[in-house]
Amino acid sequence: MKRFIGFVQKEFYHIFRDRRSLFILFGMPVAQIMLFGFAITNEITNVDIAILDHSKDTSTEEIIHKISQSKHFTIKQILDHESDIEPVFKKGKIKAVLNFEKDFDRNLIKEKSANIQIITDATDPNTANSITNYINAILQNYQQSKNKDIQLEYQVIPQTRMVYNQELKSVFMFVPGVMTIILMLVSAMMTSISITREKELGTMEILLVSPIKPFQVIIGKVVPYIFLSIINAIVIVILSLFIFKMPVEGSMFLLAAESVLFIITSLALGILISTIADTQQSAMMISLMGLMLPVILLSGFIFPIASMPKPLQIISNIIPAKWFIIIIKGIMLKGVGLAYVWKETLILVGMTVFFIGVSIKKYKIRLE
Amino acid sequence: MRTIGYIIQKEFKQIFRNKGMLPIIFILPILQLVILSNAATYEVKNIKFSYIDSDRTSTSRALIEKFNASTYFDVLTVFPSQQQAHSAMLAGEVDVVLEIPNHFERNLFTEKRGELSISINAIDGAAAGVENGYINQIIQSFNQEIKMNFVDTSQKVVRPVLISSTPSFWYNPTLDYKTFMVPGILVLLVTMITLFLSGMNIVREKEMGTLEQMNVTPIRKSEFIIGKLFPFWVIGMGLLTIGLILAKVIFNIPMLGSIVLLYFYTSIYLLVILGMGLLISNFTDTQQQAMFIAWFFVVIFILMSGLFTPIESMPKWAQILTDFNPIKYFVEIVRMVLLKGAGFQEILPQLLKTLAYAVIMNVLAVWSYKKVN
Numbered sequence: 001m002k003r004f005i006g007f008v009q010k011e012f013y014h015i016f017r018d019r020r021s022l023f024i025l026f027g028m029p030v031a032q033i034m035l036f037g038f039a040i041t042n043e044i045t046n047v048d049i050a051i052l053d054h055s056k057d058t059s060t061e062e063i064i065h066k067i068s069q070s071k072h073f074t075i076k077q078i079l080d081h082e083s084d085i086e087p088v089f090k091k092g093k094i095k096a097v098l099n100f101e102k103d104f105d106r107n108l109i110k111e112k113s114a115n116i117q118i119i120t121d122a123t124d125p126n127t128a129n130s131i132t133n134y135i136n137a138i139l140q141n142y143q144q145s146k147n148k149d150i151q152l153e154y155q156v157i158p159q160t161r162m163v164y165n166q167e168l169k170s171v172f173m174f175v176p177g178v179m180t181i182i183l184m185l186v187s188a189m190m191t192s193i194s195i196t197r198e199k200e201l202g203t204m205e206i207l208l209v210s211p212i213k214p215f216q217v218i219i220g221k222v223v224p225y226i227f228l229s230i231i232n233a234i235v236i237v238i239l240s241l242f243i244f245k246m247p248v249e250g251s252m253f254l255l256a257a258e259s260v261l262f263i264i265t266s267l268a269l270g271i272l273i274s275t276i277a278d279t280q281q282s283a284m285m286i287s288l289m290g291l292m293l294p295v296i297l298l299s300g301f302i303f304p305i306a307s308m309p310k311p312l313q314i315i316s317n318i319i320p321a322k323w324f325i326i327i328i329k330g331i332m333l334k335g336v337g338l339a340y341v342w343k344e345t346l347i348l349v350g351m352t353v354f355f356i357g358v359s360i361k362k363y364k365i366r367l368e
Numbered sequence: 369m370r371t372i373g374y375i376i377q378k379e380f381k382q383i384f385r386n387k388g389m390l391p392i393i394f395i396l397p398i399l400q401l402v403i404l405s406n407a408a409t410y411e412v413k414n415i416k417f418s419y420i421d422s423d424r425t426s427t428s429r430a431l432i433e434k435f436n437a438s439t440y441f442d443v444l445t446v447f448p449s450q451q452q453a454h455s456a457m458l459a460g461e462v463d464v465v466l467e468i469p470n471h472f473e474r475n476l477f478t479e480k481r482g483e484l485s486i487s488i489n490a491i492d493g494a495a496a497g498v499e500n501g502y503i504n505q506i507i508q509s510f511n512q513e514i515k516m517n518f519v520d521t522s523q524k525v526v527r528p529v530l531i532s533s534t535p536s537f538w539y540n541p542t543l544d545y546k547t548f549m550v551p552g553i554l555v556l557l558v559t560m561i562t563l564f565l566s567g568m569n570i571v572r573e574k575e576m577g578t579l580e581q582m583n584v585t586p587i588r589k590s591e592f593i594i595g596k597l598f599p600f601w602v603i604g605m606g607l608l609t610i611g612l613i614l615a616k617v618i619f620n621i622p623m624l625g626s627i628v629l630l631y632f633y634t635s636i637y638l639l640v641i642l643g644m645g646l647l648i649s650n651f652t653d654t655q656q657q658a659m660f661i662a663w664f665f666v667v668i669f670i671l672m673s674g675l676f677t678p679i680e681s682m683p684k685w686a687q688i689l690t691d692f693n694p695i696k697y698f699v700e701i702v703r704m705v706l707l708k709g710a711g712f713q714e715i716l717p718q719l720l721k722t723l724a725y726a727v728i729m730n731v732l733a734v735w736s737y738k739k740v741n
Contacts (some may be wrong), residue, residue, distance in 0.1 A: 020652070024660040032667060039686035042410065042494045042677045063531075089538060090710045092700060095680075113530040122537035123707045125545055126410040127678055132535045133501055139531050147528040156431070156476065156514070158507055160486045160500055163457065168493030185663065193656045278388060281568055284659045285392045288564060292666070293400050293556070297407045302676050304495050307413045309406050316407075326460065333491050336458050 003212055007220040011194075015224055025190075029182045029232050030239065036178045037244045041170040042302070044130040049096040050077040050088055057105035059114070063142055067098070072134045089121045096120045096131045108146075164333045175240045176328045177301030180321045182236065183259070184266045184295055185287070187229050191270030192283040194221055200279050214363065222267050229263040249335025255328065258345065262324040265348050268355035269320070275362040295321045323347050371587055375595025383599060393565070393603065394610075397557040401611055402618060405553050408676065409545040412498040417441040419466040420453055425473035427482075434510055435466070440502045453487075463489045464499060476514070539622075539707050550619045551702040552675040554611040558634075559641055559695055560666060562604040566597055566645025567662040568655050570737075575654050593734060597642045604638045605631070624709030633701050633715065636722055640694045643729030650736045669695040697722050 016022060049067075053060050068075050076094060079085065088094045099117035101107070107114040118135050120128035165172045195218070198204040207217050237255070240246040248255060270287065277283035297303060298312065299321035305313055316322050323344040330336040330344075338345065384390065417435060421428050435441050445462060447453040453465045467485045476482030486503060490496035540547050573579035582592065608631075615621040645662070652658040671677070672686065673695040679687060690696050697718045704710035712719075 018654075018657070021654075021657050021660060024657070024664065028660070028664045032664070035668060035686070035689075036671055039682045039689075040671055040677050041681050043681050044678065045681045047680055090704065090708050090714045092704055092708075092710070092714070108529055108531070112528070113532060116531065116533045117536055118533050119536045119538060121708075122540035122543055123703050124548055124678065125537075125540060125543035128537050128540075129543060132533075136533055139533055143529060143531045155480065155511055156482045156484060156507055158484045158486050158503065160488065160503070162490035162493075162496055162500075163487045165490040165493055165496070168490055168496060170493050173492050173494075181667070185667075189659065189663070190656075193659070197654075197656065279386075280655045281572060282386075282388045282392060284568065284655065285389065285564060288659065288663060288666075289392060289396050289400075289560060292560070292663075292670075293404055293553070296670070296676075297404045303408055303410065304412065304492060306416070307409050307411050312403070312407050315403070329491055330458075330460070334458050340459050 004216050004220060007212055007216065008223050011220055011224045025228060026232065029236055032182060033178050033236055033239050037171055037175055040174050043170055044127055045072055046074055047072060047095050047127065047131060048076040048093050049073050049098065050079050050094045051075055052079040052097055052099045054102045055100050055104035059105045059108055060100045066138055066142055067135065070134065070138060085119060095127055171244045172246065172333060175244055175246055176325055176332065177299065179236045180299065180324050181295055181301065183229060183233060183263055184321050185291060186232065187225060187263055187266035188270040188273065188291060189284065189287045190225050191222055191267050192273035192277065192287050193280055195271065195274035196277050196280050196283040218271060222271065225267060226263060230260060233259045233263065246332055248332050250331035250337060254338060255331045258327050258331065261345065261348055265320050265352045268352045271359045272355045275359050294319060298322065299325055301325060320348060320351050371591050372595045375592065376598050379596060379599040393561060397561055397607060398610060398614065401553055401557060401614060405546055405550045405619065408549040411545065412495045413440060414442040415440055415499055416443050416461065416463045418445040418447055418453060418456065418462040418464065419468065420447050420450065421468045422470045423468045423472035427473040427476060428468045431468065431510055434506050438506060457487065457489060546619050547621055547707060550615050550621050551706050552699050554615060555695065555698045555702050556670060556675065557611065558604050558607045561607060562600050562638060562641045563645050563662055563666060566600045566642045567648040567658050569596060570646065570649040571652050571655050571658045589737060590734065593646065593737060597646065600642055601638050605634065608634055621706060623706050625705035625711065629712060630702065630705050633719060636726055637694065637698050639726040640722060640729050643726060643733045646733040647729060647736065650733060669693050673699050675699050694722065694725055
């Protein structure tokens with residue numbers, strides 16, 4: 001035991017001596033969570049649009065005025081001809097053009113109906129769709145104000161409640177995701193590198209012939225990183241509480257316990273990677289190239305898993321981050337206890353056991 | 369010149385000799401492009417819908433039938449009580465709970481108002497907004513039906529005015545997310561591979577001690593750097609080519625613009641990334657440090673590139689920061705050229721910025737590279 005403590009001490013020295021890595025290790029999560037918490041949102045605001053008004057009468061002016069007041073749109077350009085639309089889209093700044101038909105006012109009064117064409121640059125389907133919806137809402141609103149005097153009859157009126165996130169803030173979606181990505185990648189990357197480093201530099205042989213048992217070597221390598229990751233997790237939670245005003249509806253203790261579990265899962269994954277890779281380079285490429293995009297895309301961090309094709313929904317189950325995101329959203333936003341997230345917790349435990357089991361099987365005591 | 373040739377030869381040999389790395393460089397990115405592009409969709413489908421019907425009349429059943437018929441709503445669960453619905457929502461089993469209160473039908477016909485309450489799980493705010501839109505559409509059309517069935521239209525004197533709109537989705541009329549995502553993800557993969565490889569390469573020699581051996585040879589600084597980085601430039605171009613072929617064959621991505629123009633831009637863009645990689649290796653002592661820094665920048669570049677979330681929605685200061693993000697320019701260009709058929713004129717601003725970026729990066733990198741420690 002004393003030997004083991006000595007070994008852990010050595011590992012701590014290693015980490016603390018490398019000031020630059022240490023700075024990155026702690027500075028990075030803080031910088032990233034601040035940046036992303038403020039900057040990443042999939043709401044659509046301040047979209048630049050252009051107007052092509054063939055009528056230029058009171059109604060179209062009223063509608064244009066209403067649109068210009070919306071926080072979603074900025075009217076950047078007034079076009080004169082249909083042929084102007086294509087070049088404007090090709091430049092890429094303007095995302096939509098509103099095309100008012102001729103004699104808009106007259107049609108509205110005489111025929112009781114008038115038409116607007118909403119042309120969107122649909123290379124980004126999400127933005128195009130949202131723009132169309134927002135403009136339709138504005139048009140609906142205008143139409144209602146015109147129809148004020150007419151009593152509408154027999155109406156079903158929905159009272160909608162947005163549960164867990166009344167203001168539809170996207171921070172609630174992204175902060176748990178960013179926290180997960182940082183914990184997962186930092187933990188997996190650091191352990192895999194620090195173990196393969198010893199292999200590559202040849203010092204692993206020295207450790208193996210020492211009286212410390214092989215599993216002690218591995219645990220000794222991992223312990224310092226557990227501490228570092230826990231500190232990172234604490235910093236991230238504090239930032240999300242005080243700066244992004246994320247609630248913690250559930251138990252703080254459960255949140256801490258689940259975070260430690262997830263850190264251990266990620267470290268176990270790092271150990272597994274280090275048994276597969278021989279050089280630091282391949283360890284890093286596996287943990288960076290292999291983990292980064294799948295974790296970002298398949299964890300439900302940005303894109304809803306329920307909308308993905310079935311095979312991908314199945315694949316997403318093997319991403320530990322997916323389960324952790326469900327757990328922290330549950331604890332922080334819904335205020336659930338272990339009774340609701342025991343299944344996800346069990347899956348993470350199972351994954352950890354699996355990673356460690358495979359690593360032990362593949363771990364070579366002898367070097368070729 | 370001959371020296372450069374030899375160094376390049378050596379580097380290529382080293383890359384291709386490392387059998388463990390080859391699949392990571394070539395197969396992993398391709399697999400990710402093919403598989404993960406399907407995951408990146410903001411479409412909201414398969415909404416888990418549930419209801420509590422306390423009214424149990426033909427009207428309430430007709431309303432539920434409308435939800436049933438919609439393709440957006442997936443599973444219909446009935447809950448006898450609010451508690452049960454609430455706990456199902458907590459467990460994440462349902463997204464939407466519709467509650468039809470007692471006397472819904474009676475109120476609708478006597479007071480001309482029938483109230484419903486709807487709860488939507490809004491943790492994903494954007495999806496909740498879309499779900500709310502779908503629900504409102506269904507209720508609107510339900511209202512229309514009631515009007516048609518129960519109101520004597522001949523009585524009406526004043527017709528309401530109607531403003532209709534015709535949406536027209538240019539460049540991507542079916543709103544296919546893959547058209548949008550595949551080119552962007554390809555750009556990401558090319559960037560990540562070239563940055564990670566070049567960032568690690570020289571620092572690896574430093575760590576192994578072989579860099580000193582190189583430094584005592586008569587190879588000049590510029591020859592060494594060009595020889596080191598050129599192979600990664602080739603790999604980047606190669607990946608782009610494979611990716612474009614797959615994008616065409618598997619995803620049938622439209623390629624309206626000039627492919628030559630895209631290659632021309634990429635050749636300059638890769639210089640930015642390679643310069644950045646070299647700069648990282650100059651300022652670090654170990655591969656571990658180099659990777660941390662590369663990782664730090666790559667995560668920021670990816671999430672602030674406009675690839676997954678729109679840049680226009682970011683606060684002003686963040687938008688200014690994105691001007692320093694090379695991936696942003698590449699994502700813009702690849703979408704403009706492939707999907708909209710933009711030409712040299714249209715991409716000129718981005719091209720010039722990238723060129724300036726490349727010059728600055730490489731000057732800094734070469735200047736900070738020292739043969740003598």
